[in-house]
Amino acid sequence: MSKQYDVIIIGAGHNGLVCATYLAKTGRSVLMVEANKQVGGAAITREFSPGYSVSACAHLLHLFHPQIVSDLSLTNHGLKLAATDLHTIALAADGDHLTLTRNSVNGNGLSASDRTAYSEFQNKLRRFARIMQKTFMVRPPRLVHKNMTDLMNLAKLGLSVRMLGRDDMRELLRIGAINIFDVLQEDFQSELLKGVMGFDAVLGSNLGPRSPNTILTYLYRLTGQLHSNGSAISVPSGGMGAVTSSLRAAAEAAGVEIRTDMPVKQVLLDVDTVTGIETNSGEQINSAIVVSNADPKTTFLKLVGARNIETGFVRRIDNIRMQGKAAKLHLALDGKPKFKGVDENQLGHRIVIAPSLTYVERAFDHSKYGEYSNHPAMEISIPTIHDDSLAPTGKHVLSAIIQYAPYDLRAGWESQRESFKQLIVDKLAEYAPGIKDQISASELMVPPDIEKEFNIHGGHWHHGEYTLDQFMMLRPVPGAAQYATPVNGLYLCGAGSHPGGGVMGLAGRNASIEILLREKVA
Amino acid sequence: MTVREADKRVLQTPFHSRTSALCETNLWSPWKAYTVVDCYSVLTNEYFAIRNATAVFDLTPMTKYRITGKDGLAYLDKLMTRKMGKLSPGRVMYSVWCNDLGHVLDDGTVFHLKENHWRLCSQERHLDWLLATAMGFDVDIDDETDDVTGLAVQGPTSCQTLKTMNLQGVENLKPFQLKYFPFDGTELMVSRTGFTGDLGYELWIAPAHAETLWDALFAAGKPYGILPIGTHALDIVRIEAGFIQAGVDFVPALEVVRAGRGRSPFELGLDWLVQFDKPVFNGRKALLEEKEKGSRYRFVRLDVEGNKPANESFIYNGKKEIVGHVTSATWSPSAKMNIALASLDMPWGRTDDEIYTEVYYNRELQWNRLMARCRVVGGAFFDPPRRRKTPPLNY
Numbered sequence: 001m002s003k004q005y006d007v008i009i010i011g012a013g014h015n016g017l018v019c020a021t022y023l024a025k026t027g028r029s030v031l032m033v034e035a036n037k038q039v040g041g042a043a044i045t046r047e048f049s050p051g052y053s054v055s056a057c058a059h060l061l062h063l064f065h066p067q068i069v070s071d072l073s074l075t076n077h078g079l080k081l082a083a084t085d086l087h088t089i090a091l092a093a094d095g096d097h098l099t100l101t102r103n104s105v106n107g108n109g110l111s112a113s114d115r116t117a118y119s120e121f122q123n124k125l126r127r128f129a130r131i132m133q134k135t136f137m138v139r140p141p142r143l144v145h146k147n148m149t150d151l152m153n154l155a156k157l158g159l160s161v162r163m164l165g166r167d168d169m170r171e172l173l174r175i176g177a178i179n180i181f182d183v184l185q186e187d188f189q190s191e192l193l194k195g196v197m198g199f200d201a202v203l204g205s206n207l208g209p210r211s212p213n214t215i216l217t218y219l220y221r222l223t224g225q226l227h228s229n230g231s232a233i234s235v236p237s238g239g240m241g242a243v244t245s246s247l248r249a250a251a252e253a254a255g256v257e258i259r260t261d262m263p264v265k266q267v268l269l270d271v272d273t274v275t276g277i278e279t280n281s282g283e284q285i286n287s288a289i290v291v292s293n294a295d296p297k298t299t300f301l302k303l304v305g306a307r308n309i310e311t312g313f314v315r316r317i318d319n320i321r322m323q324g325k326a327a328k329l330h331l332a333l334d335g336k337p338k339f340k341g342v343d344e345n346q347l348g349h350r351i352v353i354a355p356s357l358t359y360v361e362r363a364f365d366h367s368k369y370g371e372y373s374n375h376p377a378m379e380i381s382i383p384t385i386h387d388d389s390l391a392p393t394g395k396h397v398l399s400a401i402i403q404y405a406p407y408d409l410r411a412g413w414e415s416q417r418e419s420f421k422q423l424i425v426d427k428l429a430e431y432a433p434g435i436k437d438q439i440s441a442s443e444l445m446v447p448p449d450i451e452k453e454f455n456i457h458g459g460h461w462h463h464g465e466y467t468l469d470q471f472m473m474l475r476p477v478p479g480a481a482q483y484a485t486p487v488n489g490l491y492l493c494g495a496g497s498h499p500g501g502g503v504m505g506l507a508g509r510n511a512s513i514e515i516l517l518r519e520k521v522a
Numbered sequence: 523m524t525v526r527e528a529d530k531r532v533l534q535t536p537f538h539s540r541t542s543a544l545c546e547t548n549l550w551s552p553w554k555a556y557t558v559v560d561c562y563s564v565l566t567n568e569y570f571a572i573r574n575a576t577a578v579f580d581l582t583p584m585t586k587y588r589i590t591g592k593d594g595l596a597y598l599d600k601l602m603t604r605k606m607g608k609l610s611p612g613r614v615m616y617s618v619w620c621n622d623l624g625h626v627l628d629d630g631t632v633f634h635l636k637e638n639h640w641r642l643c644s645q646e647r648h649l650d651w652l653l654a655t656a657m658g659f660d661v662d663i664d665d666e667t668d669d670v671t672g673l674a675v676q677g678p679t680s681c682q683t684l685k686t687m688n689l690q691g692v693e694n695l696k697p698f699q700l701k702y703f704p705f706d707g708t709e710l711m712v713s714r715t716g717f718t719g720d721l722g723y724e725l726w727i728a729p730a731h732a733e734t735l736w737d738a739l740f741a742a743g744k745p746y747g748i749l750p751i752g753t754h755a756l757d758i759v760r761i762e763a764g765f766i767q768a769g770v771d772f773v774p775a776l777e778v779v780r781a782g783r784g785r786s787p788f789e790l791g792l793d794w795l796v797q798f799d800k801p802v803f804n805g806r807k808a809l810l811e812e813k814e815k816g817s818r819y820r821f822v823r824l825d826v827e828g829n830k831p832a833n834e835s836f837i838y839n840g841k842k843e844i845v846g847h848v849t850s851a852t853w854s855p856s857a858k859m860n861i862a863l864a865s866l867d868m869p870w871g872r873t874d875d876e877i878y879t880e881v882y883y884n885r886e887l888q889w890n891r892l893m894a895r896c897r898v899v900g901g902a903f904f905d906p907p908r909r910r911k912t913p914p915l916n917y
Contacts, residue, residue: 272802306658307600310804312622315654479622486807 005031005257007515008277008287010264010303011455011494013041016293017247017256018508019493019515021072024254026516031285032256033277035263035455038241039248041293042454042461043503045241045390049441052332052397053390055240056445057454057461059328059381059399060086060350062233063224063504064243067137071509077249079242082386086233087349090196091431095341098192099349102225102232110190117187122222125215128172129222131160136223136499136506139482139514140472177468180214181357191356198361199354199377203401204502206325206465208364209357213467220466220500233350235386240503263455267292267303267490274489289489289519291511295456295463296320296476296496304487313486316477320470320496324447324459325367327405329378329424331398332391332441337382339432348385353378353431363404370410372420376427377403395440400424407447407458417444463496472498483511484518491515532557535582536671536732544750551753554647554667556583559752566855568755572676572718573856575747576683578739579674579756581724582732585630585647586670589640591661596801598632598640601655603787603805605797609634614698614713618787618795619648620805624812625775625784627651628768629792631715633700641666645768651776655804671729675739676722678906679746681914684712684723686742693913695723706734717756719763721908761861762854762904764823766790771821771849771863785865786812791821819846820871823903824879826860827894829853832879837864837896840876848879857903862896873898 007023009016012034024030038044042057061081069075088100090107098107105118135157141150161169175183180201184194198209201218208214225232236242248258263280267290276286292299300309300317309317336347354360354377363373384396391397402424409416421444429436447459456463464470473481476496483491493511495501533555535541541559549560558580562568571577589597598606604617611634618629630644642652652663675683684692689703692712700713708731716722727735740748760767768774775784786809787796796809826832831853837846846866854861862879870877881892908914 272806301658307596308658308802310622310802310806311600311651311655312804314657318654318657 003285005029005285005287007031007289007291008033008285009291009293009493010267010277010299011035011041011293012039012244012248012258012260013293013494014043014244014247014503014505015494015508015511016041016291017244017251018068018072018505019291019293019512020256021247021251021254022509022512023515024251024256030256031287032251032258033262033264033279033285034258034260036453037261039258039260040241040244042450042456043240043244045239048330048443049332051392052330052395052441053239054330054397054399055383056330057328057450058240058503059383059401060233060379061236061240061243061503062221063502065505065509066227068505068509072247072250074243074246074250077246077253079246080237081234082237082383083348084234086235087346088196088200088233089342089346089349089351090192091339091351091353092192092341092355093430097341098190098196099346100193100196105193107192110193114188114190114193118193121187124168124171125219125222126225127164127168128176129219130226131157131164131172132219133223133226134160135472136504137510139510140475140498142473142482175215177212178215179210179212180218181209181361183215184209184357191358195354195356195359196352198357199352199379199403202360202364202403203379204326204462206321206323206367206460207467208361210361211364216468216471217466220502224502235348235381235383237387238389239383239387243503264303266305267487269304269308269487272308272487274487289491289515291491291493291515293494293508295322295460295494296480296492297322297457298455299490299492299496300485304490309486313477313479316479320464320476321467322458322460322462322464322496323407324450324456324461325404325406326461327402327420327447328445328450329398329400329402329421330443330445331400331425331435331439333396333398333435333438334440335394335438336385336396337398337432337435337438347382351380351382353380353427360403367404367406370406370408372406372409372416372423373404374423376405376424378424378427380428400428402444405446407451407460409446413446413448417446420444420446461495462501463494464500466500475500483514489519531555535580536729537580537582537673537736539733540736541580541750545752549752553583553753554585558583559750561752561754562750565754568749568751569758569855571747571749571751572720572755572759574678575749576675576677576680576743577718577749577751577755578736578743579676579751581672581674584667584672585644586666587642587649587652588664588666589642589652589661590638590664591659592638593659593661594638594640597656597659597661599800600659600803601652602632603796603803603809605800606632607800611636612700614700614715616698616795618790618792620787620809621775621784622804622808623775623784624786624805624808625778626772626787626790626792627775629766633713635700635711641670646774646776669728670726671732672727673725673735673739674716674718674722675725675743676716676718676720678721678908678914678917679743680722682916683739683743683746683748686745687738692723696912697910705738706731710735717763717765718759719765719902719905719909720759721906721911721914757850758852758854761850761852761863762856762902764863764902766821766863767850771865782818785819785821786817788812788817789819789821789865816868818868820866820868822864822866822871823899823901824848824862824864824896825899825903826851826862826879826881826896828881828892829860830881830883830892830894831860832862832881832894835862835879835881837866837870838878838880838893839870845870845877854903859903860894861899861903864896871898873900
């Protein structure tokens with residue numbers, strides 16, 4: 001029998017690392033086991049071609065919570081941002097792009113009413129997002145158990161909605177569950193402006209701008225703008241891997257033991273109570289508390305096993321909607337790409353191809369029927385503008401999130417990956433005509449690749465859609481929404497739990513608080 | 523106008539040519555998709571055929587699922603509240619199954635037909651639940667309701683009837699045992715099971731052989747007073763035996779709309795069917811909690827004063843507060859007792875509690891009301907030793 005730990009955490013993604021560190025800081029002995037060779041989960045930097053590295057999954061930091069940065073002293077542990085407060089450049093085919101910031105939008109030919117409407121719309125939605133953000137810091141209330149903390153949290157939520165005032169409250173209730181397509185039509189004229197805003201609402205999801213819940217997803221994104229440091233969109237120095245490296249350093253400083261290259265085969269149980277884990281190599285490690293940073297489907301259906309959980313719960317887990325629809329493109333470039341109308345100073349910002357709402361919706365249409373988008377929408381980052389550690393001197397790396405690439409492509413990804421990559425590069429070349437000649441290496445990751453590399457069921461990097469039926473007390477499912485699960489001693493700490501993903505870290509933090517509350521040991 | 527076979531809402535069982543010819547009353551009721559006889563001729567005669575001779579009941583509409591695969595027993599152990607590990611081939615077990623709230627979805631019997639083959643018989647349909655429970659198990663679930671037809675052959679002379687039918691060795695079948703016999707060029711499965719609380723058997727065969735089986739059975743049973751019976755007679759004997767019925771004595775949990783209207787096995791007096799010393803099963807967590815914190819209801823068998831059946835009656839305590847209600851009631855000719863099954867609020871229903879049922883009855887349009895004192899009875903109202911004796915005596 002090997003060493004006994006107070007807590008074992010499965011998966012060293014950012015939420016796992018955050019959870020481990022908070023727990024270890026209270027004196028608990030914590031072991032983290034990670035299937036991959038490096039920690040970081042979907043927030044890693046890795047080489048995709050000799051000399052060229054990239055943030056392999058998530059590539060911009062916009063939700064990471066400042067409280068975690070300060071609680072865990074991440075700056076002291078090496079976290080450095082190469083660029084903050086990035087603008088969003090909405091590309092236009094004719095080069096007349098728009099530049100969006102938190103409060104303003106600029107561009108040739110943009111009407112004065114659109115400019116005003118933009119800042120008013122952003123202010124209004126930020127007021128709504130602030131309410132959502134408050135709920136992110138506490139466990140979601142359960143409605144049926146008359147718990148005092150839960151009732152207080154629920155009352156606070158209700159009160160903060162009421163405190164919006166009559167007009168705002170009415171507006172929030174009107175648009176809260178509907179789609180962004182219809183809402184944007186009310187206030188805006190510019191197709192390009194509506195396109196990029198609609199794109200922000202569906203990024204990383206299995207939703208189109210006309211899908212219900214896309215105001216909710218937009219609000220979720222806006223919560224990042226409310227952080228005290230205000231740095232809405234940032235590029236970490238050294239890529240996303242540097243964020244998790246600093247988390248690793250903080251974890252190890254707190255005494256967390258981290259073992260990589262150690263996939264877990266199963267969670268060990270005594271009927272319905274956790275006793276430890278067994279690794280693929282057959283090693284059994286004991287612990288009365290096991291925390292899973294893996295997605296809920298992997299956790300329950302694979303690691304715990306459906307037969308060890310009651311049927312009603314199994315069915316809820318099985319029904320979680322988490323099919324990845326986003327692909328990731330990485331290009332090694334011989335020089336700076338030249339986008340029409342975009343000058344060098346703007347190249348380091350966030351660049352989006354989403355020329356209209358209809359464009360994005362049509363791109364989504366294909367994916368509904370098992371096809372990839374003929375005209376995909378994308379979010380582009382060229383981190384090497386700010387950070388020369390990722391590529392040889394004078395060379396560059398382009399990283400892009402591509403929508404939409406269905407997990408279960410009807411024709412099968414093996415035969416289609418290359419043609420989809422060509423199609424994406426062709427689309428890029430419409431906006432950056434010389435780019436094809438600059439490409440020295442490339443990599444396209446479609447959802448099954450993301451599933452395989454990052455061990456995420458369905459390749460959905462938020463571990464489940466953000467929709468009302470999978471939100472707050474319903475995330476991931478009723479019965480596991482407060483990080484504890486029907487399996488005694490098993491907790492969830494990943495993006496599948498409240499508040500969700502997006503390299504925010506709060507799921508890991510909240511889980512640690514809940515574990516300390518419920519497990520009064522050590 | 524004719525109705526296409528595929529469009530029919532009401533199905534006839536494979537015995538229909540025989541049952542309809544014998545049904546003098548033309549009293550039929552729907553049971554799942556099928557139509558079945560409520561009463562063939564005279565209810566009293568049918569009742570006494572069960573208790574004094576041989577009674578035959580067409581149970582074709584019983585829901586039947588075939589469970590196959592190497593994980594079958596482990597699967598059944600997760601599905602059922604009772605430990606199924608002891609169920610060896612050739613045996614039958616009664617159990618209930620629950621949802622995650624620990625509320626009963628249904629009760630029924632599991633037949634271990636042969637190595638890696640089981641049949642689950644129940645009143646309600648459960649395919650969706652059975653398939654959902656199958657996740658993580660190497661099992662196949664098939665609905666074979668329409669592929670297997672059945673007759674209950676019950677009563678003191680039932681064994682002699684079957685022996686006369688040349689089912690050699692049928693007398694050696696113990697309660698909850700099953701055996702195969704060659705019949706009409708096929709296999710006839712006979713199990714010593716039933717819903718009457720009496721000596722009795724159930725016969726299972728492919729629909730194509732149904733009429734042949736009926737004819738052979740009635741030819742053999744003639745000297746033993748064989749009679750077909752309908753649902754009404756069966757209902758009296760099952761209450762006498764203290765058996766509960768889904769949809770009558772409890773609402774199957776998947777049909778419950780209002781929260782809390784389901785019943786746990788403890789609340790149905792089925793504590794003996796809940797066994798915690800086995801792997802995770804559906805309802806385990808909730809039932810453990812209930813065991814610790816106590817149940818909301820108690821299910822009791824009542825001996826009711828007088829002779830007016832207490833159907834659908836409220837039950838009161840000595841202070842005239844409502845403490846429960848009757849779920850099933852009848853006059854029991856065999857026990858010579860006015861009997862009822864009832865669900866009472868905790869803690870009512872203890873042996874010496876003073877409780878009453880409120881019985882209404884009318885005599886030539888004059889309504890009368892009785893407050894009938896009830897006595898809680900342990901066990902079945904009628905439980906003859908012949909139910910268990912192997913081999914059965916010749917009557």
